[in-house]
Every structure is written in C-alpha cells, then in structure tokens.
Amino acid sequence: MRLQFGSDRPSGQSLAKLLTSTLLLLTTFDSVVAVKRENFKTCAQSGFCKRNRALADEAVAAGASWDPSYEIDTKSIRLGEGLFRANLEKTVEEGVKVELPIVISFLQNGGARVQVDEKRRQEGKIELRNDSKARKERYNEAAKWALVADPEIDEQADFNEKEGKVEVKWSVWQNDAVIEFKPFGVKFSRGGETHVILNERHLLNVEHWRPKPDGDDKCDSCWEETFGGNTDSKPRGPESIGMDITFPGYTHVYGIPEHASSMKLKETRGGDGQYTEPYRLYNSDVFEYETDSPMTLYGSIPFMQAHKKGFTVGVFWLNAAETWVDVTTRKDKKVTDTQTHWMSESGILDLFVFMGPNSQWLYKYYTELVGTTPIPPMFALGYHQCRWNYVSQDDVKQVDAMMDKFDIPYDVIWLDIEYTDGKAYFTWDPQTFSDPASMVSNLDYHKRKLVAIIDPHIKREQKDYTVVKELVDKSLAVKNKDGKDYDGWCWPGSSHWVDCFNVKAQDWWKAQFKFDKFKGTADNVHIWNDMNEPSVFNGPETTMPKDNIHHGDWEHRDVHNLYGMTFHEATYAAIKERNPKKPTRPFVLTRAFFAGSQRTAAMWTGDNEAKWEHLAQAVPMLLSQGIAGMPFAGADVGGFFGNPSKELLTRWYQAGAFYPFFRAHAHIDAKRREPYLVGEPYVSIIREAIKLRYSLLPALYTSFHRASWEGMPILRPMFLMFPDDEEALTIDDQFFFGDTGIIVKPVVEEGATTTKIWIPDDGIYYDYFDYTIQIGQGWGTINSPIEQIPILMRGGHIFPRKDRPRRSAELMKDDPYTIVIALSRVGAAAGVLYVDDGETFDYQNGQFLHKSFVYQSNKLTSKIVNNDPAKAKPYLKSISHVFVERVIIVGLPEGAVKEKKAKVTVGSKSWEAEIEFYEEHVGRASFAIVKNPKVPIGEEFEIELL
Numbered sequence: 001m002r003l004q005f006g007s008d009r010p011s012g013q014s015l016a017k018l019l020t021s022t023l024l025l026l027t028t029f030d031s032v033v034a035v036k037r038e039n040f041k042t043c044a045q046s047g048f049c050k051r052n053r054a055l056a057d058e059a060v061a062a063g064a065s066w067d068p069s070y071e072i073d074t075k076s077i078r079l080g081e082g083l084f085r086a087n088l089e090k091t092v093e094e095g096v097k098v099e100l101p102i103v104i105s106f107l108q109n110g111g112a113r114v115q116v117d118e119k120r121r122q123e124g125k126i127e128l129r130n131d132s133k134a135r136k137e138r139y140n141e142a143a144k145w146a147l148v149a150d151p152e153i154d155e156q157a158d159f160n161e162k163e164g165k166v167e168v169k170w171s172v173w174q175n176d177a178v179i180e181f182k183p184f185g186v187k188f189s190r191g192g193e194t195h196v197i198l199n200e201r202h203l204l205n206v207e208h209w210r211p212k213p214d215g216d217d218k219c220d221s222c223w224e225e226t227f228g229g230n231t232d233s234k235p236r237g238p239e240s241i242g243m244d245i246t247f248p249g250y251t252h253v254y255g256i257p258e259h260a261s262s263m264k265l266k267e268t269r270g271g272d273g274q275y276t277e278p279y280r281l282y283n284s285d286v287f288e289y290e291t292d293s294p295m296t297l298y299g300s301i302p303f304m305q306a307h308k309k310g311f312t313v314g315v316f317w318l319n320a321a322e323t324w325v326d327v328t329t330r331k332d333k334k335v336t337d338t339q340t341h342w343m344s345e346s347g348i349l350d351l352f353v354f355m356g357p358n359s360q361w362l363y364k365y366y367t368e369l370v371g372t373t374p375i376p377p378m379f380a381l382g383y384h385q386c387r388w389n390y391v392s393q394d395d396v397k398q399v400d401a402m403m404d405k406f407d408i409p410y411d412v413i414w415l416d417i418e419y420t421d422g423k424a425y426f427t428w429d430p431q432t433f434s435d436p437a438s439m440v441s442n443l444d445y446h447k448r449k450l451v452a453i454i455d456p457h458i459k460r461e462q463k464d465y466t467v468v469k470e471l472v473d474k475s476l477a478v479k480n481k482d483g484k485d486y487d488g489w490c491w492p493g494s495s496h497w498v499d500c501f502n503v504k505a506q507d508w509w510k511a512q513f514k515f516d517k518f519k520g521t522a523d524n525v526h527i528w529n530d531m532n533e534p535s536v537f538n539g540p541e542t543t544m545p546k547d548n549i550h551h552g553d554w555e556h557r558d559v560h561n562l563y564g565m566t567f568h569e570a571t572y573a574a575i576k577e578r579n580p581k582k583p584t585r586p587f588v589l590t591r592a593f594f595a596g597s598q599r600t601a602a603m604w605t606g607d608n609e610a611k612w613e614h615l616a617q618a619v620p621m622l623l624s625q626g627i628a629g630m631p632f633a634g635a636d637v638g639g640f641f642g643n644p645s646k647e648l649l650t651r652w653y654q655a656g657a658f659y660p661f662f663r664a665h666a667h668i669d670a671k672r673r674e675p676y677l678v679g680e681p682y683v684s685i686i687r688e689a690i691k692l693r694y695s696l697l698p699a700l701y702t703s704f705h706r707a708s709w710e711g712m713p714i715l716r717p718m719f720l721m722f723p724d725d726e727e728a729l730t731i732d733d734q735f736f737f738g739d740t741g742i743i744v745k746p747v748v749e750e751g752a753t754t755t756k757i758w759i760p761d762d763g764i765y766y767d768y769f770d771y772t773i774q775i776g777q778g779w780g781t782i783n784s785p786i787e788q789i790p791i792l793m794r795g796g797h798i799f800p801r802k803d804r805p806r807r808s809a810e811l812m813k814d815d816p817y818t819i820v821i822a823l824s825r826v827g828a829a830a831g832v833l834y835v836d837d838g839e840t841f842d843y844q845n846g847q848f849l850h851k852s853f854v855y856q857s858n859k860l861t862s863k864i865v866n867n868d869p870a871k872a873k874p875y876l877k878s879i880s881h882v883f884v885e886r887v888i889i890v891g892l893p894e895g896a897v898k899e900k901k902a903k904v905t906v907g908s909k910s911w912e913a914e915i916e917f918y919e920e921h922v923g924r925a926s927f928a929i930v931k932n933p934k935v936p937i938g939e940e941f942e943i944e945l946l
Contacts, residue, residue, distance in 0.1 A: 035288045039228065040295065040541050043278055047221025048207070048240035049324045052343040053278070055242070056203050056326070068183035068202035072102075077161070082106045082153035084166060088116060088184060090206060098208040104186070106157040109354075109365045110173035112188065113151065114198065116241070116349035118208060126209045129223075132235030133483045133549050139347040139558035142320045145565065146596040148371040151352075175355050188313075188353055194248050195306075195313045196353050203244040203341055206349070209237060230540035233481060233547045236555075242343040243351075245315055247306040251336045252719075252729045255304040255314075256281060256325055257624040258297040258593075258605070260289050260617050263717060263732035265304075268294060268326045278324040278343075283561050283592045285535035285542045287607045288641050291617040298533055298606045299593035300561040301628040305362060306338060309724045312359045314366060316352040319344040320562040320594065345546075346558050359627070359720050360712065366629055367711030371599040373632050375708045377585040378838030379449050380602070381700050382411030382809040383690050384663035385674065386451075389418035392432040393439040399674060400446060404807060406676035408687050409694050411808045412449045412587075414528065414663070419452060423492035424459045426467055426518045436520030447810040449524045451589070455531040456500075456567045459492030467512065471496055476505035478556070479549040486548050488536040497534055497544070500566035501559065502551035510574035523579055526587040527571050529601070532564035533592045564592025565600075572600035584839050589661070593630065602632040602661045610639030610670070615652050616748035619715075620732040622659060626713025627720070632704075634661030643671050646682045647750065647786060653686045654789045655746035657693040658737055660700075660714040685787050692789070694805035696740075698817065698833065702800065703738025705834035705850075714738055722760040731758055739832060741797025741822060742768065745782070745790040755784040757792065764795035764825050764891060771890050771925045795891055796824035798831025798853040803886070813838065816885035817937050821855050823891035828856040832865075835937070836875065846871025849879065849938055858896050859944040860887060862935075876938040884937055887930035889945075892917075897928050899946040904933045906941045915945065 043049040059066045069091045076087040084104040089097045099119040106112050117138060120126060124136040143150075157170035168177040176189040186198040212223050222238040224231055247253065253265045256279055267274040275293075281300035289297060302317040304325075317323065326341040354365050385403065390396050396413055403410050419436075421427040428436050443450055458468050458477070471477050472485060477496040480486045485496050499505050515521060536543050546557035556563075568590040575586035590601040597603065605621050608614040618635035625633040637656035638644050644652065653675065656662050666673055675686045703714050713720070716736040718728035734745040734757060743765070745757045756779050759765060765774040767782070768791035774780055782790045801818040821829050836848035850866050866872045887902075897917045904913050913933040920926040928945070935941040 035286060035290055037295070040284060040286065041227060043324055045227060046322065046324070047225050048238065048345045049278065049343055051207075051220060051238075052203070052205055052240060052242040052341070053326070055205055056201070056244075056341055059201060059203060066202060068204075070184045070199070070202075070204050071182035072179070072184055074181060077166070079159040079161065079166065082155045082157045082170070084159070084168070084179060087119075090208060092208070098206070100206055104179065105151070106154050106168060106170040106177070108152040108154045108171055109368070110171040110175050111151070111352060111354045111365060112177065114186065114349065114351045114353070116206065118206060121209055121239070126236070127211060128235045129212060129237070130233045130235050130481070132233070132481065132547070133479070133553055134235055134547070134555045135553045136236070138239065139321070139554055141552070141554070142318050142347065142562065143350065145320075145562050146318060146370055146594060148369070148596070148599070151369060173355065173357070188355060190355055190357065195311060195355060196315065197246040197248060198351070199243055200246045201244040201339065203242060205240070205242040207238040207240045209239065212237060228540050230545060232540070232545065235481075235547065236346075239346045240344060241319070241347065241349045242341065243349065244339060244341045246340070247313065247338045249335055250306040250308050250313075250338045251329065252308065253304055253306045253327060253338050253340070255301070255624060255628050257301050257628050257630075258299045258621065259295065259624075260291045260293055260297065260621060262292070263620045263623045264730050265327050266294075267328050269328050278326040278341075281323040281325070281561065282541075283533040283543075283564055285531065285533050288609055289606065291613045298591045299564070299597070299603060301593070301595045301630065302342075303366060303595060303628045304340065305359070305627060307359065307719060307723065307729065309726070312356040312362050312723070314354040314356075314362050316354070316366065316369070316595065317342050317344070318350040318352065318595070319347045320559050321345040321347050321557055322560065346555070358723060360710075363627070363629065363711040363713070370596045370629055372708050372711050373598040373630070373704065374585070375701075375704050375836070375843065376602070376632060377587055378697065378701060378809045378813075379411040380587045380661075381697055381704070382662070383409060383693060384412040384414060384451070384661075385410050386414035386416070386663055387666040387670070387672070388416035388668040390415060391418065393434070393436060396439050397442055400443065400448065402674065402676050404446075406683060406687065408675055409690055409805050409807055410448070411810075412451055412526075413443065414451045414453075414665075416453050417455075417491050422459065422462060424462045424465050424467070425454045426512055427465075428520055433520075437522070440520060440522050440525060444522065444524045447808045449526060449587075451526045451528050451587070452521075453528045453530055454571065455491065455529065456498050456534055457488070457490035457492065457495035457531065458498060460487065460494040460496060468496065470508065471498065474504070474508060476502060476508055478544065481545070481547040481549065483549065486544065488544065489538040490531060490536060498567065499551050500570045501554070505551070506570040506573065509570045510577055513571075513574040513578045515578065523582060523584060527575060528589045529564070529568045529571055530591050532567045532590060534563055561594050564590060565594045565597045568593075568597065568601040569599075583841060585841065595629065598630040598632065602634070603630060604633065604661060604663065605635040607640045608636055610642035610644035610648065612648060612748060612750055614639055615648065615655065615746070616733065618655065618659075619735065619746060622715055623713070623717050623732055623735060626715050627717065629711060631707050631714040632660050634659040634663055636663065636665040638664050638666060638673055640665055641667050641670070644673070646678050649673060649678060650682045650685050650786060651747050653689045655748070657689045657789070658715070658744045658746075662693060681787065688787075689789065691805040694809065694812065695801045695803050696737075697809055697812070698800040698802055698835065699738060699740045701838070702832055702834040703740075706739060718758065718760055725760050727758060728760055734758065739797075740799040741794035742799070743792045743794065747784050747790065753783065753785050755782050755790045756780070757782055757790060765792040766795065766822055766890050766925055767791070768793055771927055772923050773891075773925050793820075793822040793890065795822050796829050797822050798829045798855060800831075800833045809838070814882055816883045818886045818888060819853065819860070819884060821853075821860065821887065821889045823855070823889065827858075827891075827893050827896070830854050833937075835879070842875070847875040848872060849876060851937075855889070859942060861942050863940050879938045880936055882937050884933055884935045887933060887943060888927060889930070890927045891925045892928055897945055901946045902930045902933065903944045903946055904935060904941065905944075906935055906939055912946075913943070
C-alpha cells in the first residue's frame with residue numbers, strides 16, 4: 001500500500017463523492033505512516049485460530065488424561081492400489097459421531113498424501129444461513145490450481161493390517177508407515193527411524209457442521225465475527241481444520257513464506273528470542289512491514305522443510321484459506337523434536353508428506369507436484385529501473401538517456417499507476433503519456449523493455465470506459481455475499497475485481513492485452529501485477545470480506561490465498577498469446593502468490609523500507625522463497641519507503657546484484673535516486689556492481705535452467721550445499737550463487753569495513769576479485785570497504801561469464817565468453833553452461849546448448865550434453881560466430897605452466913594459444929589466462945596447458 005490515493009479528476013464528481021474520497025485519502029495517509037498491527041488480526045482475534053490454540057492448551061494441561069476424539073472405523077477400511085481408505089470418526093458426544101472420509105495415498109516418490117473431508121458437507125446435507133449463495137461443500141479445488149499433475153501412486157504398496165493399526169511398506173525407497181486406529185495417527189519412517197508423525201499430540205480438529213443454536217452458544221466466533229468494523233456472516237458456521245505434525249529428532253525447520261523473519265523458523269509459544277504469535281499465512285497488503293516478525297505478508301506457500309544431519313523431510317499443507325502455524329520444540333534425553341500445529345479456517349485437509357532423503361530430492365519431488373520456474377527471458381535477469389512514478393514519457397526517455405550517459409547497464413524501465421488516465425487500466429494519461437508508442441519504440445531501439453502496472457481492481461466510474469462495462473455486462477467480477485458485483489475501494493476509488501477463478505473471465509482478461517486494445521504497447525511491454533492479495537482499502541484487514549462469492553459459488557475465505565495466483569496466471573497467458581505470430585516468453589511480476597505461482601511469475605518482497613534492518617532482512621526472505629519452490633524473487637533495492645543514505649543505497653545495489661530479480665524501486669515521496677544521481681564515488685561503485693551482475697548473466701541463466709527442471713533454488717542456503725554442517729543450519733546472511741561455487745556475503749551494517757564469513761569446509765576458497773586464498777573451515781574475516789563486495793569462489797568449480805557488459809542483456813547475446821576455473825586442492829574443477837536464444841520458446845523443442853566443463857591434469861575438456869543433440873543443430877549453427885575469448889584458471893599448482901602456451905583442439909584440428917601466467921604472491925593464488933583460444937562456444941573442445 002502506498003501513500004497517495006488515486007481517484008478521478010475532480011471535474012464531474014459530486015460533492016458527496018469528493019468528501020468520501022477525501023476522507024478515504026486521509027484514512028489511507030494515516031495508515032501508512034508505519035505498519036499498524038491493530039489493522040491485522042492476532043491469533044486471539046481470529047476465531048478459529050483462538051479455538052484451535054485453546055484445544056492445544058487443553059491437551060497440554062490434560063497430559064496423559066487427554067481423551068482424543070478421532071478414530072478409524074475399522075469396518076470401513078479398504079486397502080489396495082496404493083490407497084488406505086476408511087471413515088475417520090469424530091466423537092461429538094456419547095453415541096454421536098461425525099463421519100470424515102479419509103484417503104491416504106502412498107506415492108512412488110516415497111511420499112504420501114492424506115486427505116480428510118466431511119461427509120455431511122460433501123453430500124450437501126447442511127443448511128446455509130443468511131440466504132447465502134455459497135457452496136455447501138468444503139472447498140476441494142486448491143489442488144486444481146496449485147498442482148501441475150496428480151502424483152503417481154505406488155499401486156504395489158504392501159499393506160499389513162494388524163490389531164489396531166495398518167503397517168505399510170512402499171516405494172523404491174522402502175519407506176514405512178504405521179496408521180494407528182484409536183486414537184488416529186500416522187508415523188512415517190525410513191530405515192527404522194521415524195521422521196514425521198501426524199496427530200501425535202492429538203490436536204486433529206475438524207469443526208463439523210451443526211445448526212446455529214437458538215440460545216447462547218459457547219463456540220466463540222463460530223457464527224459471525226467482527227473485526228475492523230466489518231462483520232463476517234459465516235453462513236456455513238464453523239469449519240476449520242487443524243492438526244499437529246511432529247518432526248522427531250529435528251531441531252531446524254524452514255519455509256512457509258512469506259514472513260520478514262529468519263530462514264530458520266522460530267518457536268511461537270514464547271521464550272527468549274522467540275515469538276508469541278503463530279506464523280500467519282493470509283495474503284495481505286502490509287505496508288512498511290516490520291522485520292523479525294511472524295506477521296503475514298503478501299504471499300503464502302504452506303510448504304515446510306525439516307532438516308538434520310543425514311536427512312531432510314517436508315510437508316505441504318494444501319489449503320488456500322487463512323492459515324496459522326505454531327512451531328515449538330520438545331527436548332527429551334538430549335533429542336529435540338520440532339512440533340508444529342497447522343490451523344486453517346476452511347477447506348478439506350489435504351496434506352503431502354515428502355520423505356527426502358535430502359534437500360535436493362525434496363525440492364525435486366515438491367516441484368514435480370506444483371511446477372517449476374520456467375526459464376525466464378534473458379532481459380528479465382538484467383537490472384530493472386523503477387519508481388512510483390516516472391511522470392511522463394519524456395521522463396522515461398530522459399532516464400533512459402542518462403543511464404547511457406553514465407554507462408550504467410539496464411534492461412527494463414517501469415511505470416507505476418500514474419501512467420493511466422485516472423487509474424483506469426489499459427489507458428494512458430492523455431497529458432503525460434500522449435504518445436506511448438513512441439516511448440515504447442525508443443526503448444525497443446535501445447533493446448530495452450517497459451513494464452507497466454496492471455492491478456485486479458477495475459475502476460467503476462469513468463465515462464466510456466469499456467473495460468468496466470464489459471466486466472459488468474459479462475458478469476465476470478467477484479460478487480458480494482448477496483450475489484451482486486462487489487464494490488470496494490482501491491487506487492481508482494470505487495472498483496470491481498476481476499474473478500479469474502472463472503475461465504470466461506480469464507479469456508476476457510487475455511483479450512484486454514491485445515495490441516489493438518491496449519494501444520501503445522508492443523512486444524517489449526511486460527506486466528506488473530500489484531495489489532492482488534487482493535488489496536481493498538476499505539475492506540477488513542485491507543482485503544475482501546470473506547463472505548464474498550467467487551465463480552463456482554465458493555466463498556472468498558476458501559480461496560483467498562489463491563486469488564493473486566489466478567490473476568497473474570491469466571496475465572501471463574495474456575502476454576504469451578497477444579502476438580501469435582511471434583510468441584515470446586512473458587515476464588510478469590506479482591506481489592501476491594501461492595504454491596504454483598512460480599510457474600508464471602516472479603515476486604518481490606513488497607513495501608520494504610530504506611533501513612539497514614530491511615537490507616539485512618531481504619536475504620533470509622529470498623532464501624525462504626527459494627527453498628519453497630519460488631526462486632525468481634527479489635527485494636526493492638534501496639527500500640521502497642524513505643530515503644536511503646548513500647552508503648545504504650550502495651550496499652543495497654551490491655546485494656541486489658545477486659538477487660534473482662534485481663530491481664530498484666522507490667515511493668512517490670522518496671527523493672529521486674537513479675544510480676547516476678547519487679554522486680561519486682558511489683556512482684562508480686554502483687555501476688561496477690551492476691556490471692558485475694551483467695558479467696555473471698550466463699552463470700545466472702544456467703542456474704535458472706537447472707531450477708526449471710530440478711527445482712533447485714538460485715540462492716542456495718549454506719545447509720543445502722553442506723547438509724551435515726551444524727553451523728550452516730542457522731546461517732541465513734550468506735549464500736551460494738547458483739552452481740558457480742560463489743559464496744556471497746552482503747554487507748548489511750552501517751560503516752562496516754570488514755565482514756565475517758563462514759567457510760563451510762576445509763577446501764580452498766579464492767577471493768573473487770584478487771584471488772586471495774582463504775583456507776580453513778570456520779569463521780573468517782574479509783576486508784569489505786564500501787567499494788568491495790565480499791565474494792569467494794570455492795575451489796572445484798567452473799562457471800561462464802561475459803566480460804563486456806553493454807547497455808542491455810540483449811546487446812550481449814553475441815559477445816564472447818570467459819570461462820572461469822577455480823581449482824580445488826587436487827587441481828580439478830567442473831561446471832556447466834546452458835544457453836538458448838533467451839527470448840522464444842524454441843528451447844522447448846531442443847533449440848539450446850547445454851555444455852559440461854571438466855578440468856583435470858592441466859586440461860579443460862568441454863562436451864555438449866544436450867539430451868537430443870540433433871535437435872540443437874539449427875541453434876548451434878546460429879551461434880557459430882560466438883567464441884570463448886578467455887579462460888581464467890585460478891589456483892594452478894607449481895609447474896602447471898611451462899611454455900606459457902596452450903594446445904587447443906576442436907575435432908581433428910589443433911592450434912596454440914598464448915597464456916599469461918601470474919605466480920602465487922603474498923597470499924594470492926597463482927593464475928593463468930588463456931588468451932583468445934578461438935574456440936566456438938557451440939563446439940566441443942579441449943584446452944591443454946603446455
């Protein structure tokens with residue numbers, strides 16, 4: 001949320017509307033001075049969270065005398081085809097039971113899926129109150145949006161029914177599960193060790209349907225709930241679900257973004273340095289959010305990872321309603337168990353358990369389920385220049401020219417809401433953007449792109465505004481509880497919201513982006529979806545009422561966390577389809593997200609502040625996004641709110657140069673801070689940081705390729721690379737950069753001139769810039785004056801660079817490569833390169849180059865490893881003019897270079913290349929530069945030192 005309120009020009013408005021707009025403006029202005037926690041619920045103010053937490057407290061107080069009320073009806077059990085099917089019964093009172101159909105699917109990947117529904121609601125045998133138009137069932141369509149495919153079931157799973165339980169063995173991993181009947185619970189094990197336990201503490205709670213009593217009812221907030229002046233009618237009554245999940249022997253759990261918190265999740269029941277509130281997952285417009293907090297933010301991914309030495313597991317709580325997660329630990333005989341308690345307001349219980357065995361397999365299995373980040377267009381990995389707002393097309397042209405004048409590369413300039421005519425999307429302000437086509441064409445001439453903001457709220461009152469007229473006439477907007485088009489307030493004032501749960505609404509939305517409709521746009525215009533939580537200025541918790549109705553008659557409470565994803569998916573499809581003659585990869589940025597959002601959008605961490613603590617908070621947030629399957633992520637460089645000092649801005653650019661999504665952004669009231677305005681020496685330092693980003697684009701692009709098929713994060717936590725390093729388990733202020741072996745430790749403290757960095761093993765590490773040697777596991781200190789970024793290269797890695805940064809990434813397409821080789825202690829290294837045209841979808845038809853590099857015995861060997869090399873021939877021919885111009889070898893053993901020459905071999909032909917050699921000196925490693933070996937990057941070759 002931002003400071004100003006956008007509305008129509010005063011002319012033509014009634015006095016009443018002006019007064020309403022003014023009052024709302026004042027309210028909005030007051031609310032953004034700082035985050036107002038009172039505008040967002042605590043667990044105690046969220047009825048279902050309070051009830052489920054009270055149940056947990058009651059269970060703890062009762063101890064061994066706690067009487068669980070859930071058990072399997074043994075007569076209903078059906079086993080076979082990889083499925084356990086039965087009725088789970090909830091005892092309400094003596095002789096009265098609620099029937100809850102349960103299915104446990106055992107999967108070929110070694111995981112399992114647990115689904116619990118409520119039979120009475122399933123069959124529609126309930127009564128809705130308040131003449132509601134809502135569905136009677138529990139929401140069961142989250143999988144339709146989040147999953148790319150149903151997981152493959154292990155039909156050969158072996159079931160063994162015994163007294164009071166069923167034992168299961170399944171998958172090639174030979175996993176074991178024990179399903180206990182009374183009380184109900186499930187233990188998942190491998191190799192005799194239990195890793196995940198469901199309902200160990202017996203906190204399973206399915207709030208069943210019952211009619212509202214005529215008199216007083218003891219169920220707090222079950223039938224209606226008021227917060228912030230809005231009353232939620234709750235026509236279906238209470239329907240929350242909750243369950244405890246225990247990770248025995250695990251001290252460290254991660255995930256469930258988005259929160260401005262540490263990567264390792266903290267305990268939430270109090271204690272020194274811990275939280276007293278659960279982590280909340282409820283997509284919300286939280287402006288100027290505070291750091292080190294479990295408060296909800298803009299997106300939600302209910303995926304959690306537990307890691308310990310030797311093993312990794314994960315769970316995915318597939319529910320799109322408001323969700324809270326408590327995290328606690330239990331210590332017994334020097335063994336620590338992490339206990340979690342998951343609580344959602346509505347929907348079915350749909351839980352996936354992933355049995356590792358390590359993080360790499362975990363991410364692979366999880367992203368096979370929810371999808372991966374596709375390879376983005378190359379320009380999207382460059383530097384993005386944004387602020388709220390570039391005020392005119394002349395302003396855009398001036399910024400574009402100044403970036404060139406100061407030799408600062410960039411790929412994209414952005415337009416916030418002020419480019420529109422009165423905040424009506426798909427229009428241009430006739431005074432300030434009278435000729436958008438010329439602006440777009442000018443950017444295209446410089447091989448740059450424009451990103452324009454398009455939000456889901458559609459302005460209601462604008463003369464001849466066909467967009468809103470069609471939205472209403474076609475009945476494609478979200479409805480209120482009475483079935484009428486929902487009317488709320490956002491930037492345009494009175495607005496309707498597109499309901500992209502409706503396929504017809506998606507088709508209509510896609511049509512709005514056609515060039516003949518969104519006039520002035522072209523292929524180089526891409527889209528930013530903001531405010532899609534959805535943000536509603538006058539709504540409860542700055543969002544929609546939960547009893548609004550979406551397509552299919554589902555309540556908003558059921559689908560809230562999915563709304564933003566449906567919207568950016570429709571936008572992605574619109575950009576992809578707008579030019580069928582020349583389909584190119586879309587770039588869409590979203591603020592709201594859910595599991596699966598990575599398939600169609602990048603994200604950023606929202607409205608941060610120009611403060612050192614927000615710079616420090618960014619890396620843990622981005623690491624959490626990556627391990628939750630959404631690696632294309634960034635944070636506003638410089639901080640959105642406020643005015644950073646020159647030092648802070650510079651340090652933020654140095655950190656941002658390694659964010660997967662690299663964008664500077666600023667509030668409308670912030671001083672202009674384009675990098676050329678900050679003054680020397682800062683301009684030069686920032687320029688070098690941006691150029692460093694551009695030189696590493698080949699390595700970054702290669703890492704995105706791996707993410708696209710294996711789900712590996714781009715920014716990799718230390719524990720992912722060194723899973724048995726106990727110290728690494730809590731480090732979240734440094735990271736490995738893709739597959740490069742590069743460790744980055746951003747400087748996040750004011751005035752710092754040295755930085756402590758964790759060396760995770762006893763291998764050899766080299767300073768990225770001067771090749772100074774770092775040896776020895778443990779904490780080391782690196783000099784880091786303002787002009788220096790602390791970066792180390794781990795020996796044993798090879799990565800590609802392009803060392804001729806130009807004005808934009810597209811202009812570097814045909815530039816030659818530099819291959820950097822950081823040798824291990826034994827003089828060996830390996831790496832990969834992936835490259836395609838960076839723009840089209842031809843790579844999906846095999847049009848790409850995938851190469852391996854291996855260096856050993858003083859020889860570099862490069863092989864093409866495409867899965868189908870024949871398909872790649874047309875592409876390889878198209879890059880036959882792209883060469884390797886340098887090979888840099890760091891850490892050469894003594895005597896490796898004798899003649900200062902290298903033998904280059906391509907096929908049956910060989911020739912020699914010159915070598916510049918620098919001996920080891922005062923702590924700096926020896927290194928050699930093979931100059932102009934003249935090898936095409938698209939061919940296999942060998943380079944041997946002589």
